[in-house]
Amino acid sequence: MNVIVCVKQIPDPAMPGELDQSTNTLKREGKLILDESDSYGVEMALQLVDAAGEGEVGLVSMAPNGEVSGLRTALAMGAAKAVLVSDPELAGSDALTTAKVLAAAAQRLGDADLIIAGTESSDGYTGTVPEQMAEVLGLPSITFAKSVAVEGGKVKVARQTEAGYDEVECPTPAVVSVTAGVVEPRYPSFKGIMAAKSKPVEEVTAADLGVTPVGWAGADQQIVEVAQAPAREAGEIVEDEGEAHLKIVEFLEGLKVI
Amino acid sequence: MAINNMWVFAQEADGAPSSATLELLTKARSLGGTVSAFVVGDGEAIAGVLGEYGAAKVYSTGTLDGVLPGAAGAAAMKAVIDGGDSPDLILFPQNYEGRDVMGRLSVKLDRTVLTNNTALEVDGDSVKVTTPVFGGETLVTTTFTGEGPYLAAFRPKSFEAAAGDAAAGEVVAAPVPDLGATGAAKVIAVHVEESEGPKLDEAAVVVSGGRGLGDAEKFEMIDRLAKLLKGAPGASRAIVDAGWVPYSMQVGQTGKVVKPNVYIAAGISGATQHMVGMKGSKNIIAINKDAEAPIFGVADLGIVGDVHKVLPKLIEALSAR
Numbered sequence: 001m002n003v004i005v006c007v008k009q010i011p012d013p014a015m016p017g018e019l020d021q022s023t024n025t026l027k028r029e030g031k032l033i034l035d036e037s038d039s040y041g042v043e044m045a046l047q048l049v050d051a052a053g054e055g056e057v058g059l060v061s062m063a064p065n066g067e068v069s070g071l072r073t074a075l076a077m078g079a080a081k082a083v084l085v086s087d088p089e090l091a092g093s094d095a096l097t098t099a100k101v102l103a104a105a106a107q108r109l110g111d112a113d114l115i116i117a118g119t120e121s122s123d124g125y126t127g128t129v130p131e132q133m134a135e136v137l138g139l140p141s142i143t144f145a146k147s148v149a150v151e152g153g154k155v156k157v158a159r160q161t162e163a164g165y166d167e168v169e170c171p172t173p174a175v176v177s178v179t180a181g182v183v184e185p186r187y188p189s190f191k192g193i194m195a196a197k198s199k200p201v202e203e204v205t206a207a208d209l210g211v212t213p214v215g216w217a218g219a220d221q222q223i224v225e226v227a228q229a230p231a232r233e234a235g236e237i238v239e240d241e242g243e244a245h246l247k248i249v250e251f252l253e254g255l256k257v258i
Numbered sequence: 259m260a261i262n263n264m265w266v267f268a269q270e271a272d273g274a275p276s277s278a279t280l281e282l283l284t285k286a287r288s289l290g291g292t293v294s295a296f297v298v299g300d301g302e303a304i305a306g307v308l309g310e311y312g313a314a315k316v317y318s319t320g321t322l323d324g325v326l327p328g329a330a331g332a333a334a335m336k337a338v339i340d341g342g343d344s345p346d347l348i349l350f351p352q353n354y355e356g357r358d359v360m361g362r363l364s365v366k367l368d369r370t371v372l373t374n375n376t377a378l379e380v381d382g383d384s385v386k387v388t389t390p391v392f393g394g395e396t397l398v399t400t401t402f403t404g405e406g407p408y409l410a411a412f413r414p415k416s417f418e419a420a421a422g423d424a425a426a427g428e429v430v431a432a433p434v435p436d437l438g439a440t441g442a443a444k445v446i447a448v449h450v451e452e453s454e455g456p457k458l459d460e461a462a463v464v465v466s467g468g469r470g471l472g473d474a475e476k477f478e479m480i481d482r483l484a485k486l487l488k489g490a491p492g493a494s495r496a497i498v499d500a501g502w503v504p505y506s507m508q509v510g511q512t513g514k515v516v517k518p519n520v521y522i523a524a525g526i527s528g529a530t531q532h533m534v535g536m537k538g539s540k541n542i543i544a545i546n547k548d549a550e551a552p553i554f555g556v557a558d559l560g561i562v563g564d565v566h567k568v569l570p571k572l573i574e575a576l577s578a579r
Contacts, residue, residue, distance in 0.1 A: 017391070017392050019391075019396070019398075024398065026391075094370045094371070095361075095364075095370070095371055095373075096364050096365065096368070096369070096370055096371065099361075099365070119512070120512070125373075125374060125511070126371065126373045126374070127352075127357050127373055127374075128357055128360060128361035128364065128371050128373060129361075130361075131328055131357065131358045131361030131362055132361045132362070132364060132365050134328075134329075134362075134440070135329070135332070135361065135362045135365035135366065135440065136365055138438070138439055138440060139439060139440065140329070140439055140440055140441065140442040140443045141326075141328060141329070141358075141440075141443060142326065142443050143326075143328065143354065143357070143358055144354055146505065159326075159445075160354070160505050161354065161448075162271070162353065162354070162506065163450045163451065163506060164448075164449045164450045164451035164504065164506055165449050165451070165505075166445045166446075166447065166448050166449065167445070167446045167447040167448075167449070168326065168443055168444065168445050168446065169443070169444060169446055170442045170443035170444065171442055174442075174443070179505070179512075180495070180499050180512075181498065181499035181500075181501070219370055220369065220370040220402060220403050220404030220405075221370050221372060221400050221401065221402055221403060222400065222401055222403050223398055223399070223400050224386060224399050224400065224401050225397075225398070225399040226396060226397070226398050226399075227396070227397045227399070228395065228396060228397070229390060229394055229395055229396065229397050231395075232537065232555075232556045234554065234555050234556070234557065234560075235542075235557055235558035235559055235560065236558070236559055236560065237549075237554060237557075237560040237562060238559070238560065238561050238562065239549075239562045239563070240561055240562060240563025240564070240567065240568055242567075244545075244561045244563050244568055245568050245569075245571040245572040245575055246575070247559065247561065248522075248543055248559065248561065248568075248572055249572070249575050249576070251541075251543060251558075251559045252487070252520065255519065255520060255541060257462075257463060257487060257519065257520055258487070258576065258579065
């Protein structure tokens with residue numbers, strides 16, 4: 001069974017985010033790392049391929065600057081190969097363009113039984129790309145999976161809902177978006193890290209894939225204002241010396257909650 | 259093109275429209291123009307309430323019989339648009355079904371989507387939406403530049419729901435066309451995990467626990483405190499991911515947005531992911547060991563202390579009343 005995972009390389013979330021003054025979009029230059037929310041998809045894919053006993057995990061990713069360090073992390077976890085769509089023209093692409101590019105990259109990677117993505121990236125969090133990819137590819141999709149199994153040509157998913165979860169199934173090929181916590185991502189082993197260095201990463205442009213227009217030209221949206229949100233004022237801070245719970249009782253009384 | 263014709267993606271739960279639906283209808287109604295509700299499911303039963311909140315017309319696909327709404331809803335919407343009733347703007351709730359339908363529809367119409375919004379402004383031809391970024395510290399306002407229909411999703415509780423006095427909406431059938439392969443995902447079984455007591459996103463008091471509780475068993479303190487205050491228990495993403503409590507209890511960017519009268523955060527440091535979901539609460543009480551925790555920056559009352567000491571005493575004091 002072959003599984004393709006969409007992975008995003010993002011600026012380190014531990015660093016404070018910053019907007020580019022000229023475009024008002026998130027600065028995504030310099031070193032990029034594997035989005036943690038995609039590490040779950042990579043792990044899920046590796047486990048599904050393991051369970052099937054045959055096949056491999058391929059990766060597709062899109063980045064304006066040719067960055068591969070995040071992809072190498074996923075390859076070190078055990079993915080076999082990757083297509084990186086790297087193109088300065090991609091800067092400013094919206095979710096729809098991203099979905100078209102990733103769908104084309106997935107097709108370039110070859111036939112897959114399953115395409116897995118995170119539910120949303122940690123930096124842009126539009127949250128529509130997996131469903132948009134499915135539509136571009138004409139595939140069924142199951143979003144917000146908290147568990148995934150493949151059996152007899154069918155993918156079975158526990159799909160999160162407002163009230164709990166639904167058991168959903170559909171025939172493969174299909175697109176599945178997985179939530180954080182679906183599986184515990186492995187840490188790349190030393191052997192994995194060394195092996196990842198020689199795994200194939202094909203770099204292509206959007207034009208190579210026949211997707212145009214992309215970037216600013218393809219995004220029918222424009223940022224018109226960036227403002228500071230009104231700050232919430234901090235209140236009283238009390239150090240607990242054994243009686244702080246009484247402060248809470250008093251506070252709740254003041255609000256007539258008790 | 260002025261914005262004259264607006265659709266709201268409407269959802270039904272337990273025989274009534276969801277609160278997010280009513281919020282979006284109220285907002286759409288306030289902008290003037292014609293408002294329609296698009297129900298992916300049985301719209302007949304809720305047409306009365308939808309009308310009251312502003313929907314002159316209620317498109318109804320009829321029950322989906324287990325087909326996931328993403329592909330079905332988008333195809334039904336596309337069919338109506340192709341049939342000649344093309345809206346200028348479609349408002350979606352930022353939740354599972356809203357995101358799925360909007361994603362599919364954006365491909366069918368080849369239109370961009372703007373998600374995670376908390377505000378909407380229409381000025382002549384221009385539609386502006388505002389999205390909080392960096393944990394809500396910065397507000398980014400974006401406008402659509404291409405042709406409509408414009409597709410925008412709004413976080414729950416972005417707008418206040420208020421009923422008007424209009425009659426029931428006129429129900430128009432919007433059947434789901436043949437979906438081919440895209441309609442192959444089917445719901446086999448439904449599992450409800452909701453706890454007793456008030457609903458998390460409607461409760462006047464929410465008590466949430468985080469990793470600072472130490473282990474899953476300690477969440478029992480959160481349950482008890484919530485019960486004593488007639489509130490609902492909530493959780494940070496960290497402990498949902500760790501499997502201590504079900505996802506339906508998660509408060510935050512990828513969970514529920516709550517705006518209760520009182521929000522108590524116990525053992526939660528205040529990651530931006532969490533703050534996005536509770537910052538709008540009227541009164542915030544935080545208990546955390548770390549005096550530097552970001553949660554204290556938004557707390558009206560901050561207790562720097564050990565939740566394992568403060569919570570039992572608080573529970574005892576409240577039980578004795």
